[in-house]
Amino acid sequence: MNHAFENDMTDANHLSRTPIANLLDASATGLTYKVCGWVRTFRNDRFLAVNDGSTLHNLQWVVDKDQTPDDLLRKLNTGAAVQAVGTLIESQGGGQSTELVVEELALLGEADPDEFPIQMKRHSLDFLREKAHLRFRTNTFGAVFRVRHVLQYAVHSFFHERGFYQLHTPIITGSDAEGAGEMFRVTTLDVENPPRAEDGSVDVSQDFFGKESNLTVSGQLEAELGAMALGQVYTFGPTFRAENSNTSRHLAEFWMIEPEIAFADLKDDMKLAEDCLKHVLQYALEHAADDLAFLEKRELDAEKQLPQAERHDQPLRARLQAVVDAPFTHLTYTEAIDLLRNSKPYKKKKFKFPVEWGVDLQSEHERWLVEKHVGGPVIVTDYPAGIKAFYMRDNEDGKTVAAMDVLVPGIGEIIGGSQREERLDVLKKKCADFNIPEEHVWWYLETRKFGTAPHCGFGMGFERLVMYVTGMGNIRDVIPFPRTPQNAEF
Numbered sequence: 272m273n274h275a276f277e278n279d280m281t282d283a284n285h286l287s288r289t290p291i292a293n294l295l296d297a298s299a300t301g302l303t304y305k306v307c308g309w310v311r312t313f314r315n316d317r318f319l320a321v322n323d324g325s326t327l328h329n330l331q332w333v334v335d336k337d338q339t340p341d342d343l344l345r346k347l348n349t350g351a352a353v354q355a356v357g358t359l360i361e362s363q364g365g366g367q368s369t370e371l372v373v374e375e376l377a378l379l380g381e382a383d384p385d386e387f388p389i390q391m392k393r394h395s396l397d398f399l400r401e402k403a404h405l406r407f408r409t410n411t412f413g414a415v416f417r418v419r420h421v422l423q424y425a426v427h428s429f430f431h432e433r434g435f436y437q438l439h440t441p442i443i444t445g446s447d448a449e450g451a452g453e454m455f456r457v458t459t460l461d462v463e464n465p466p467r468a469e470d471g472s473v474d475v476s477q478d479f480f481g482k483e484s485n486l487t488v489s490g491q492l493e494a495e496l497g498a499m500a501l502g503q504v505y506t507f508g509p510t511f512r513a514e515n516s517n518t519s520r521h522l523a524e525f526w527m528i529e530p531e532i533a534f535a536d537l538k539d540d541m542k543l544a545e546d547c548l549k550h551v552l553q554y555a556l557e558h559a560a561d562d563l564a565f566l567e568k569r570e571l572d573a574e575k576q577l578p579q580a581e582r583h584d585q586p587l588r589a590r591l592q593a594v595v596d597a598p599f600t601h602l603t604y605t606e607a608i609d610l611l612r613n614s615k616p617y618k619k620k621k622f623k624f625p626v627e628w629g630v631d632l633q634s635e636h637e638r639w640l641v642e643k644h645v646g647g648p649v650i651v652t653d654y655p656a657g658i659k660a661f662y663m664r665d666n667e668d669g670k671t672v673a674a675m676d677v678l679v680p681g682i683g684e685i686i687g688g689s690q691r692e693e694r695l696d697v698l699k700k701k702c703a704d705f706n707i708p709e710e711h712v713w714w715y716l717e718t719r720k721f722g723t724a725p726h727c728g729f730g731m732g733f734e735r736l737v738m739y740v741t742g743m744g745n746i747r748d749v750i751p752f753p754r755t756p757q758n759a760e761f
Contacts, residue, residue, distance in 0.1 A: 286356060290325035297368055300359045306330065306371060307354045307379070309408065312391055313347045319373075321353060324407070327414055327561045331362065331370040343378060349390055350382030350408065396748055403752055403761050411569060414562035415749055418555060419737050423507075425554035426528055426733075429547055430505045435530060438497040438504040440490030445482050446711060453514045454485035455523075486511035491529050491728060492662070492715050495691060498531035498726055499718050505530040507733070517756045519745040520634075522734060524754035531728035537664075537673040537690040540727040541650050544677050544686045545599050547731070548648075552591045555740050563588055563740075570742040583681065584642075587742045594679055597647040602640070604632075604654045604671065610644055611636055631658045632676075637683035649678045661705040663689040665697055675729070682739050688729025695719035 286305035293299060294306065308323035308330070319332035332355055336344060347353065356375040362368055384390070389408045399406040406412045430437070443457050459479040460466065466474040475483050490506035497504040506529045514521060530547075532539065556563065567587035574582040583590065602610070611617055611626045616639060624633040632651070641649050653671040656663070663672035677686035692698045698719055702709055709716060737749040747753035752761045 291321070291323045291328070291330045292325035294330055294359055294371070295326065295328055295367075295369055297361050300361055300369055303356065303358055303374075304371065305354065305356050306332075307352070310347055310349055310351045310353055310382075312349065316344055319347060319353070321355075322413075324413060327410060327417075327565050328367075331367050332357065332373050333370055334373050334376060339376060343376070346378050346381055348382050348384045348387070350384075350387040351378060352380035352382075353377065354379055396745065400747055400753070407751075410565060412748075414565050415737070415741050415743060416751065417562050418559045418566070418741050419749065421555050421559040422551055422737060422740060423733070425551040425558075426507060426547075428554070429550045430530065433503075435503045435505050436497070436501050438490075438494055438501075438506055440487070440493040440506045440508060442487055442509060443480075443484050444487045444493075445480070445484050446492060446715075453512050454488060455511050455513045457484045457486060488512055489527065489529065489730065491531065491730065492712070494529055494531040494728065495715070495726065496718060498533045498728070499722070499724070502534075503530065503532040515756050519747070520735075522746055522750065522753055522755060525746075525750065526733035528731045528733055528736075529728060531691075531726060533726045534724055535690075535727050536725055537652065537675060537727060540688050540690060540729055541599075541601070541652070541675050541677075544675070544688060544729050544731075545648075545650070548677065548679075548686065549595050551736070552740065553595050556588060556591055556595070563591075566741050566743075590681060591740060594648050599648045599650050599677070600645045601650050601652065603652050607632065607636075607640060607651050611639065614639060614644070629655050629657060634683040637676075637678045638680070641678045641680045641683070647680070651676050651678060659689070661701045661707060662691050662698070664692040665701075673727075677729075679739065682735065685735055685739060686729050686731045688727065690725065690727040693719060693723045693725055695723065 286303070288307050289304045291306060291308060294304060306321070306323070308321040311320040311322050311329050313319050316336040317334055319334060320329040321332055322329045334344075354377045355371060355373045357371040357373040359369055359371055362370045364370075388402055389405050394409065399409065399412065407416060427437070457480075460473065460475075460477065466477045468474040475481070478484070487510055489510055490508055494504055494506050506527065508526065509524060510527045511524050512521075513523065530543065532543065570583070570587055585593065605628065608626060608628050611622075616622050617626055622635055624630075624635065626636060631654075640651070641647065652673070652675045653666060654674045654676075655670060656665060656672045659672050659674050663674050666673055673690035675688050676684045679685050692701060695716065698716060699709065702712065702716075734746050734749050737743075738746055741749060743749050747755065
């Protein structure tokens with residue numbers, strides 16, 4: 272064989288790179304391939320374990336050390352980028368089905384083992400968050416972000432197959448969809464010396480948009496406008512909350528999936544939410560099987576250190592399949608409160624948060640309902656109007672709104688939605704009740720003046736979904752570069 276070890280590898284120029292994911296089956300053997308990747312391990316000056324990110328699995332490269340310069344051998348360290356041309360054969364050893372007999376080898380980029388922080392050992396998740404620019408190189412985060420991609424595709428396929436149109440709603444907006452006020456200001460004004468009006472206030476008319484503008488907290492209001500013309504639309508985009516909540520469940524920047532459907536009520540909304548969740552879970556189980564198997568084993572290994580009471584009742588994939596197969600139980604908020612007040616944890620004062628009508632359900636309440644009482648997914652409906660947003664449709668009882676939350680074991684709420692208030696007079700009154708000036712949402716109100724119709728929708732936090740599917744316990748580990756209070760690194 273002609274062995275070439277120069278970085279330009281002219282003999283390989285006519286070959287296209289083949290992803291390792293395509294080379295792990297024996298049916299691919301007997302041909303010559305160009306393969307690139309990053310070194311995971313190098314043993315006996317002969318066996319390279321190489322990964323290119325296309326799969327959880329490494330491809331073993333067999334190097335002829337007698338034909339390879341010593342200087343090159345010394346540089347084949349963990350993290351180094353390499354390229355090879357070779358013949359794929361059925362593996363002669365255990366641990367893999369195929370291996371690449373290297374004929375040409377090149378070092379594309381060195382990785383000094385004394386400086387490269389991601390070595391072949393178990394790193395803590397806290398440590399890897401500090402190395403977010405490199406943590407993709409680990410098996411755990413490679414698996415998480417491949418699953419994230421699969422879930423994203425599953426969401427789009429679900430809505431496309433059902434005739435929805437994706438709508439790109441604005442990232443910069445002058446409205447606060449939730450009425451919560453926890454928004455990031457967007458401005459071009461000099462923050463140290465802003466222009467002033469005669470009364471001394473900041474003259475926002477001189478700002479870029481001529482008004483106060485913010486990063487969006489939701490694309491829902493704009494999506495409703497699309498649904499009232501296109502019939503059914505969905506958004507899938509970034510949203511932002513300036514909420515000073517430094518927990519494992521909150522991010523300042525995250526992605527939301529928000530469908531809106533015209534000529535539909537709360538029952539239609541619940542059906543869509545259930546179908547959507549089951550579709551994406553089933554799709555992930557089928558199309559991310561290797562990565563989910565790895566994440567399941569990782570979770571089981573981690574839980575060995577925990578008391579039995581803190582471990583999951585089922586392995587990861589079984590939990591997901593159980594939701595796919597389960598009928599979703601429907602409870603009203605009032606029924607849920609009654610069940611909670613009659614529960615053993617309530618009577619023994621085990622709940623940290625109060626349980627009374629008119630107070631929102633907390634995660635501990637939601638999880639008791641799905642995990643202890645029902646033993647499966649639950650949809651809670653008809654919440655008190657006072658704890659829900661202004662746009663939710665008032666029920667006939669005058670106390671509740673046509674809202675719904677989908678709760679699943681292990682996490683609690685994963686989807687929140689409602690029938691939207693389509694009656695102009697009622698919506699105007701609710702704007703007043705929530706202190707939302709009509710001039711701020713005049714365009715939203717006009718959809719109720721011209722051809723109003725019943726419509727509904729929901730929101731699903733994408734990172735919350737990825738957490739659930741991957742079994743990761745911290746939301747910062749399911750988004751590439753988390754944005755949290757006092758943290759905008761990378």
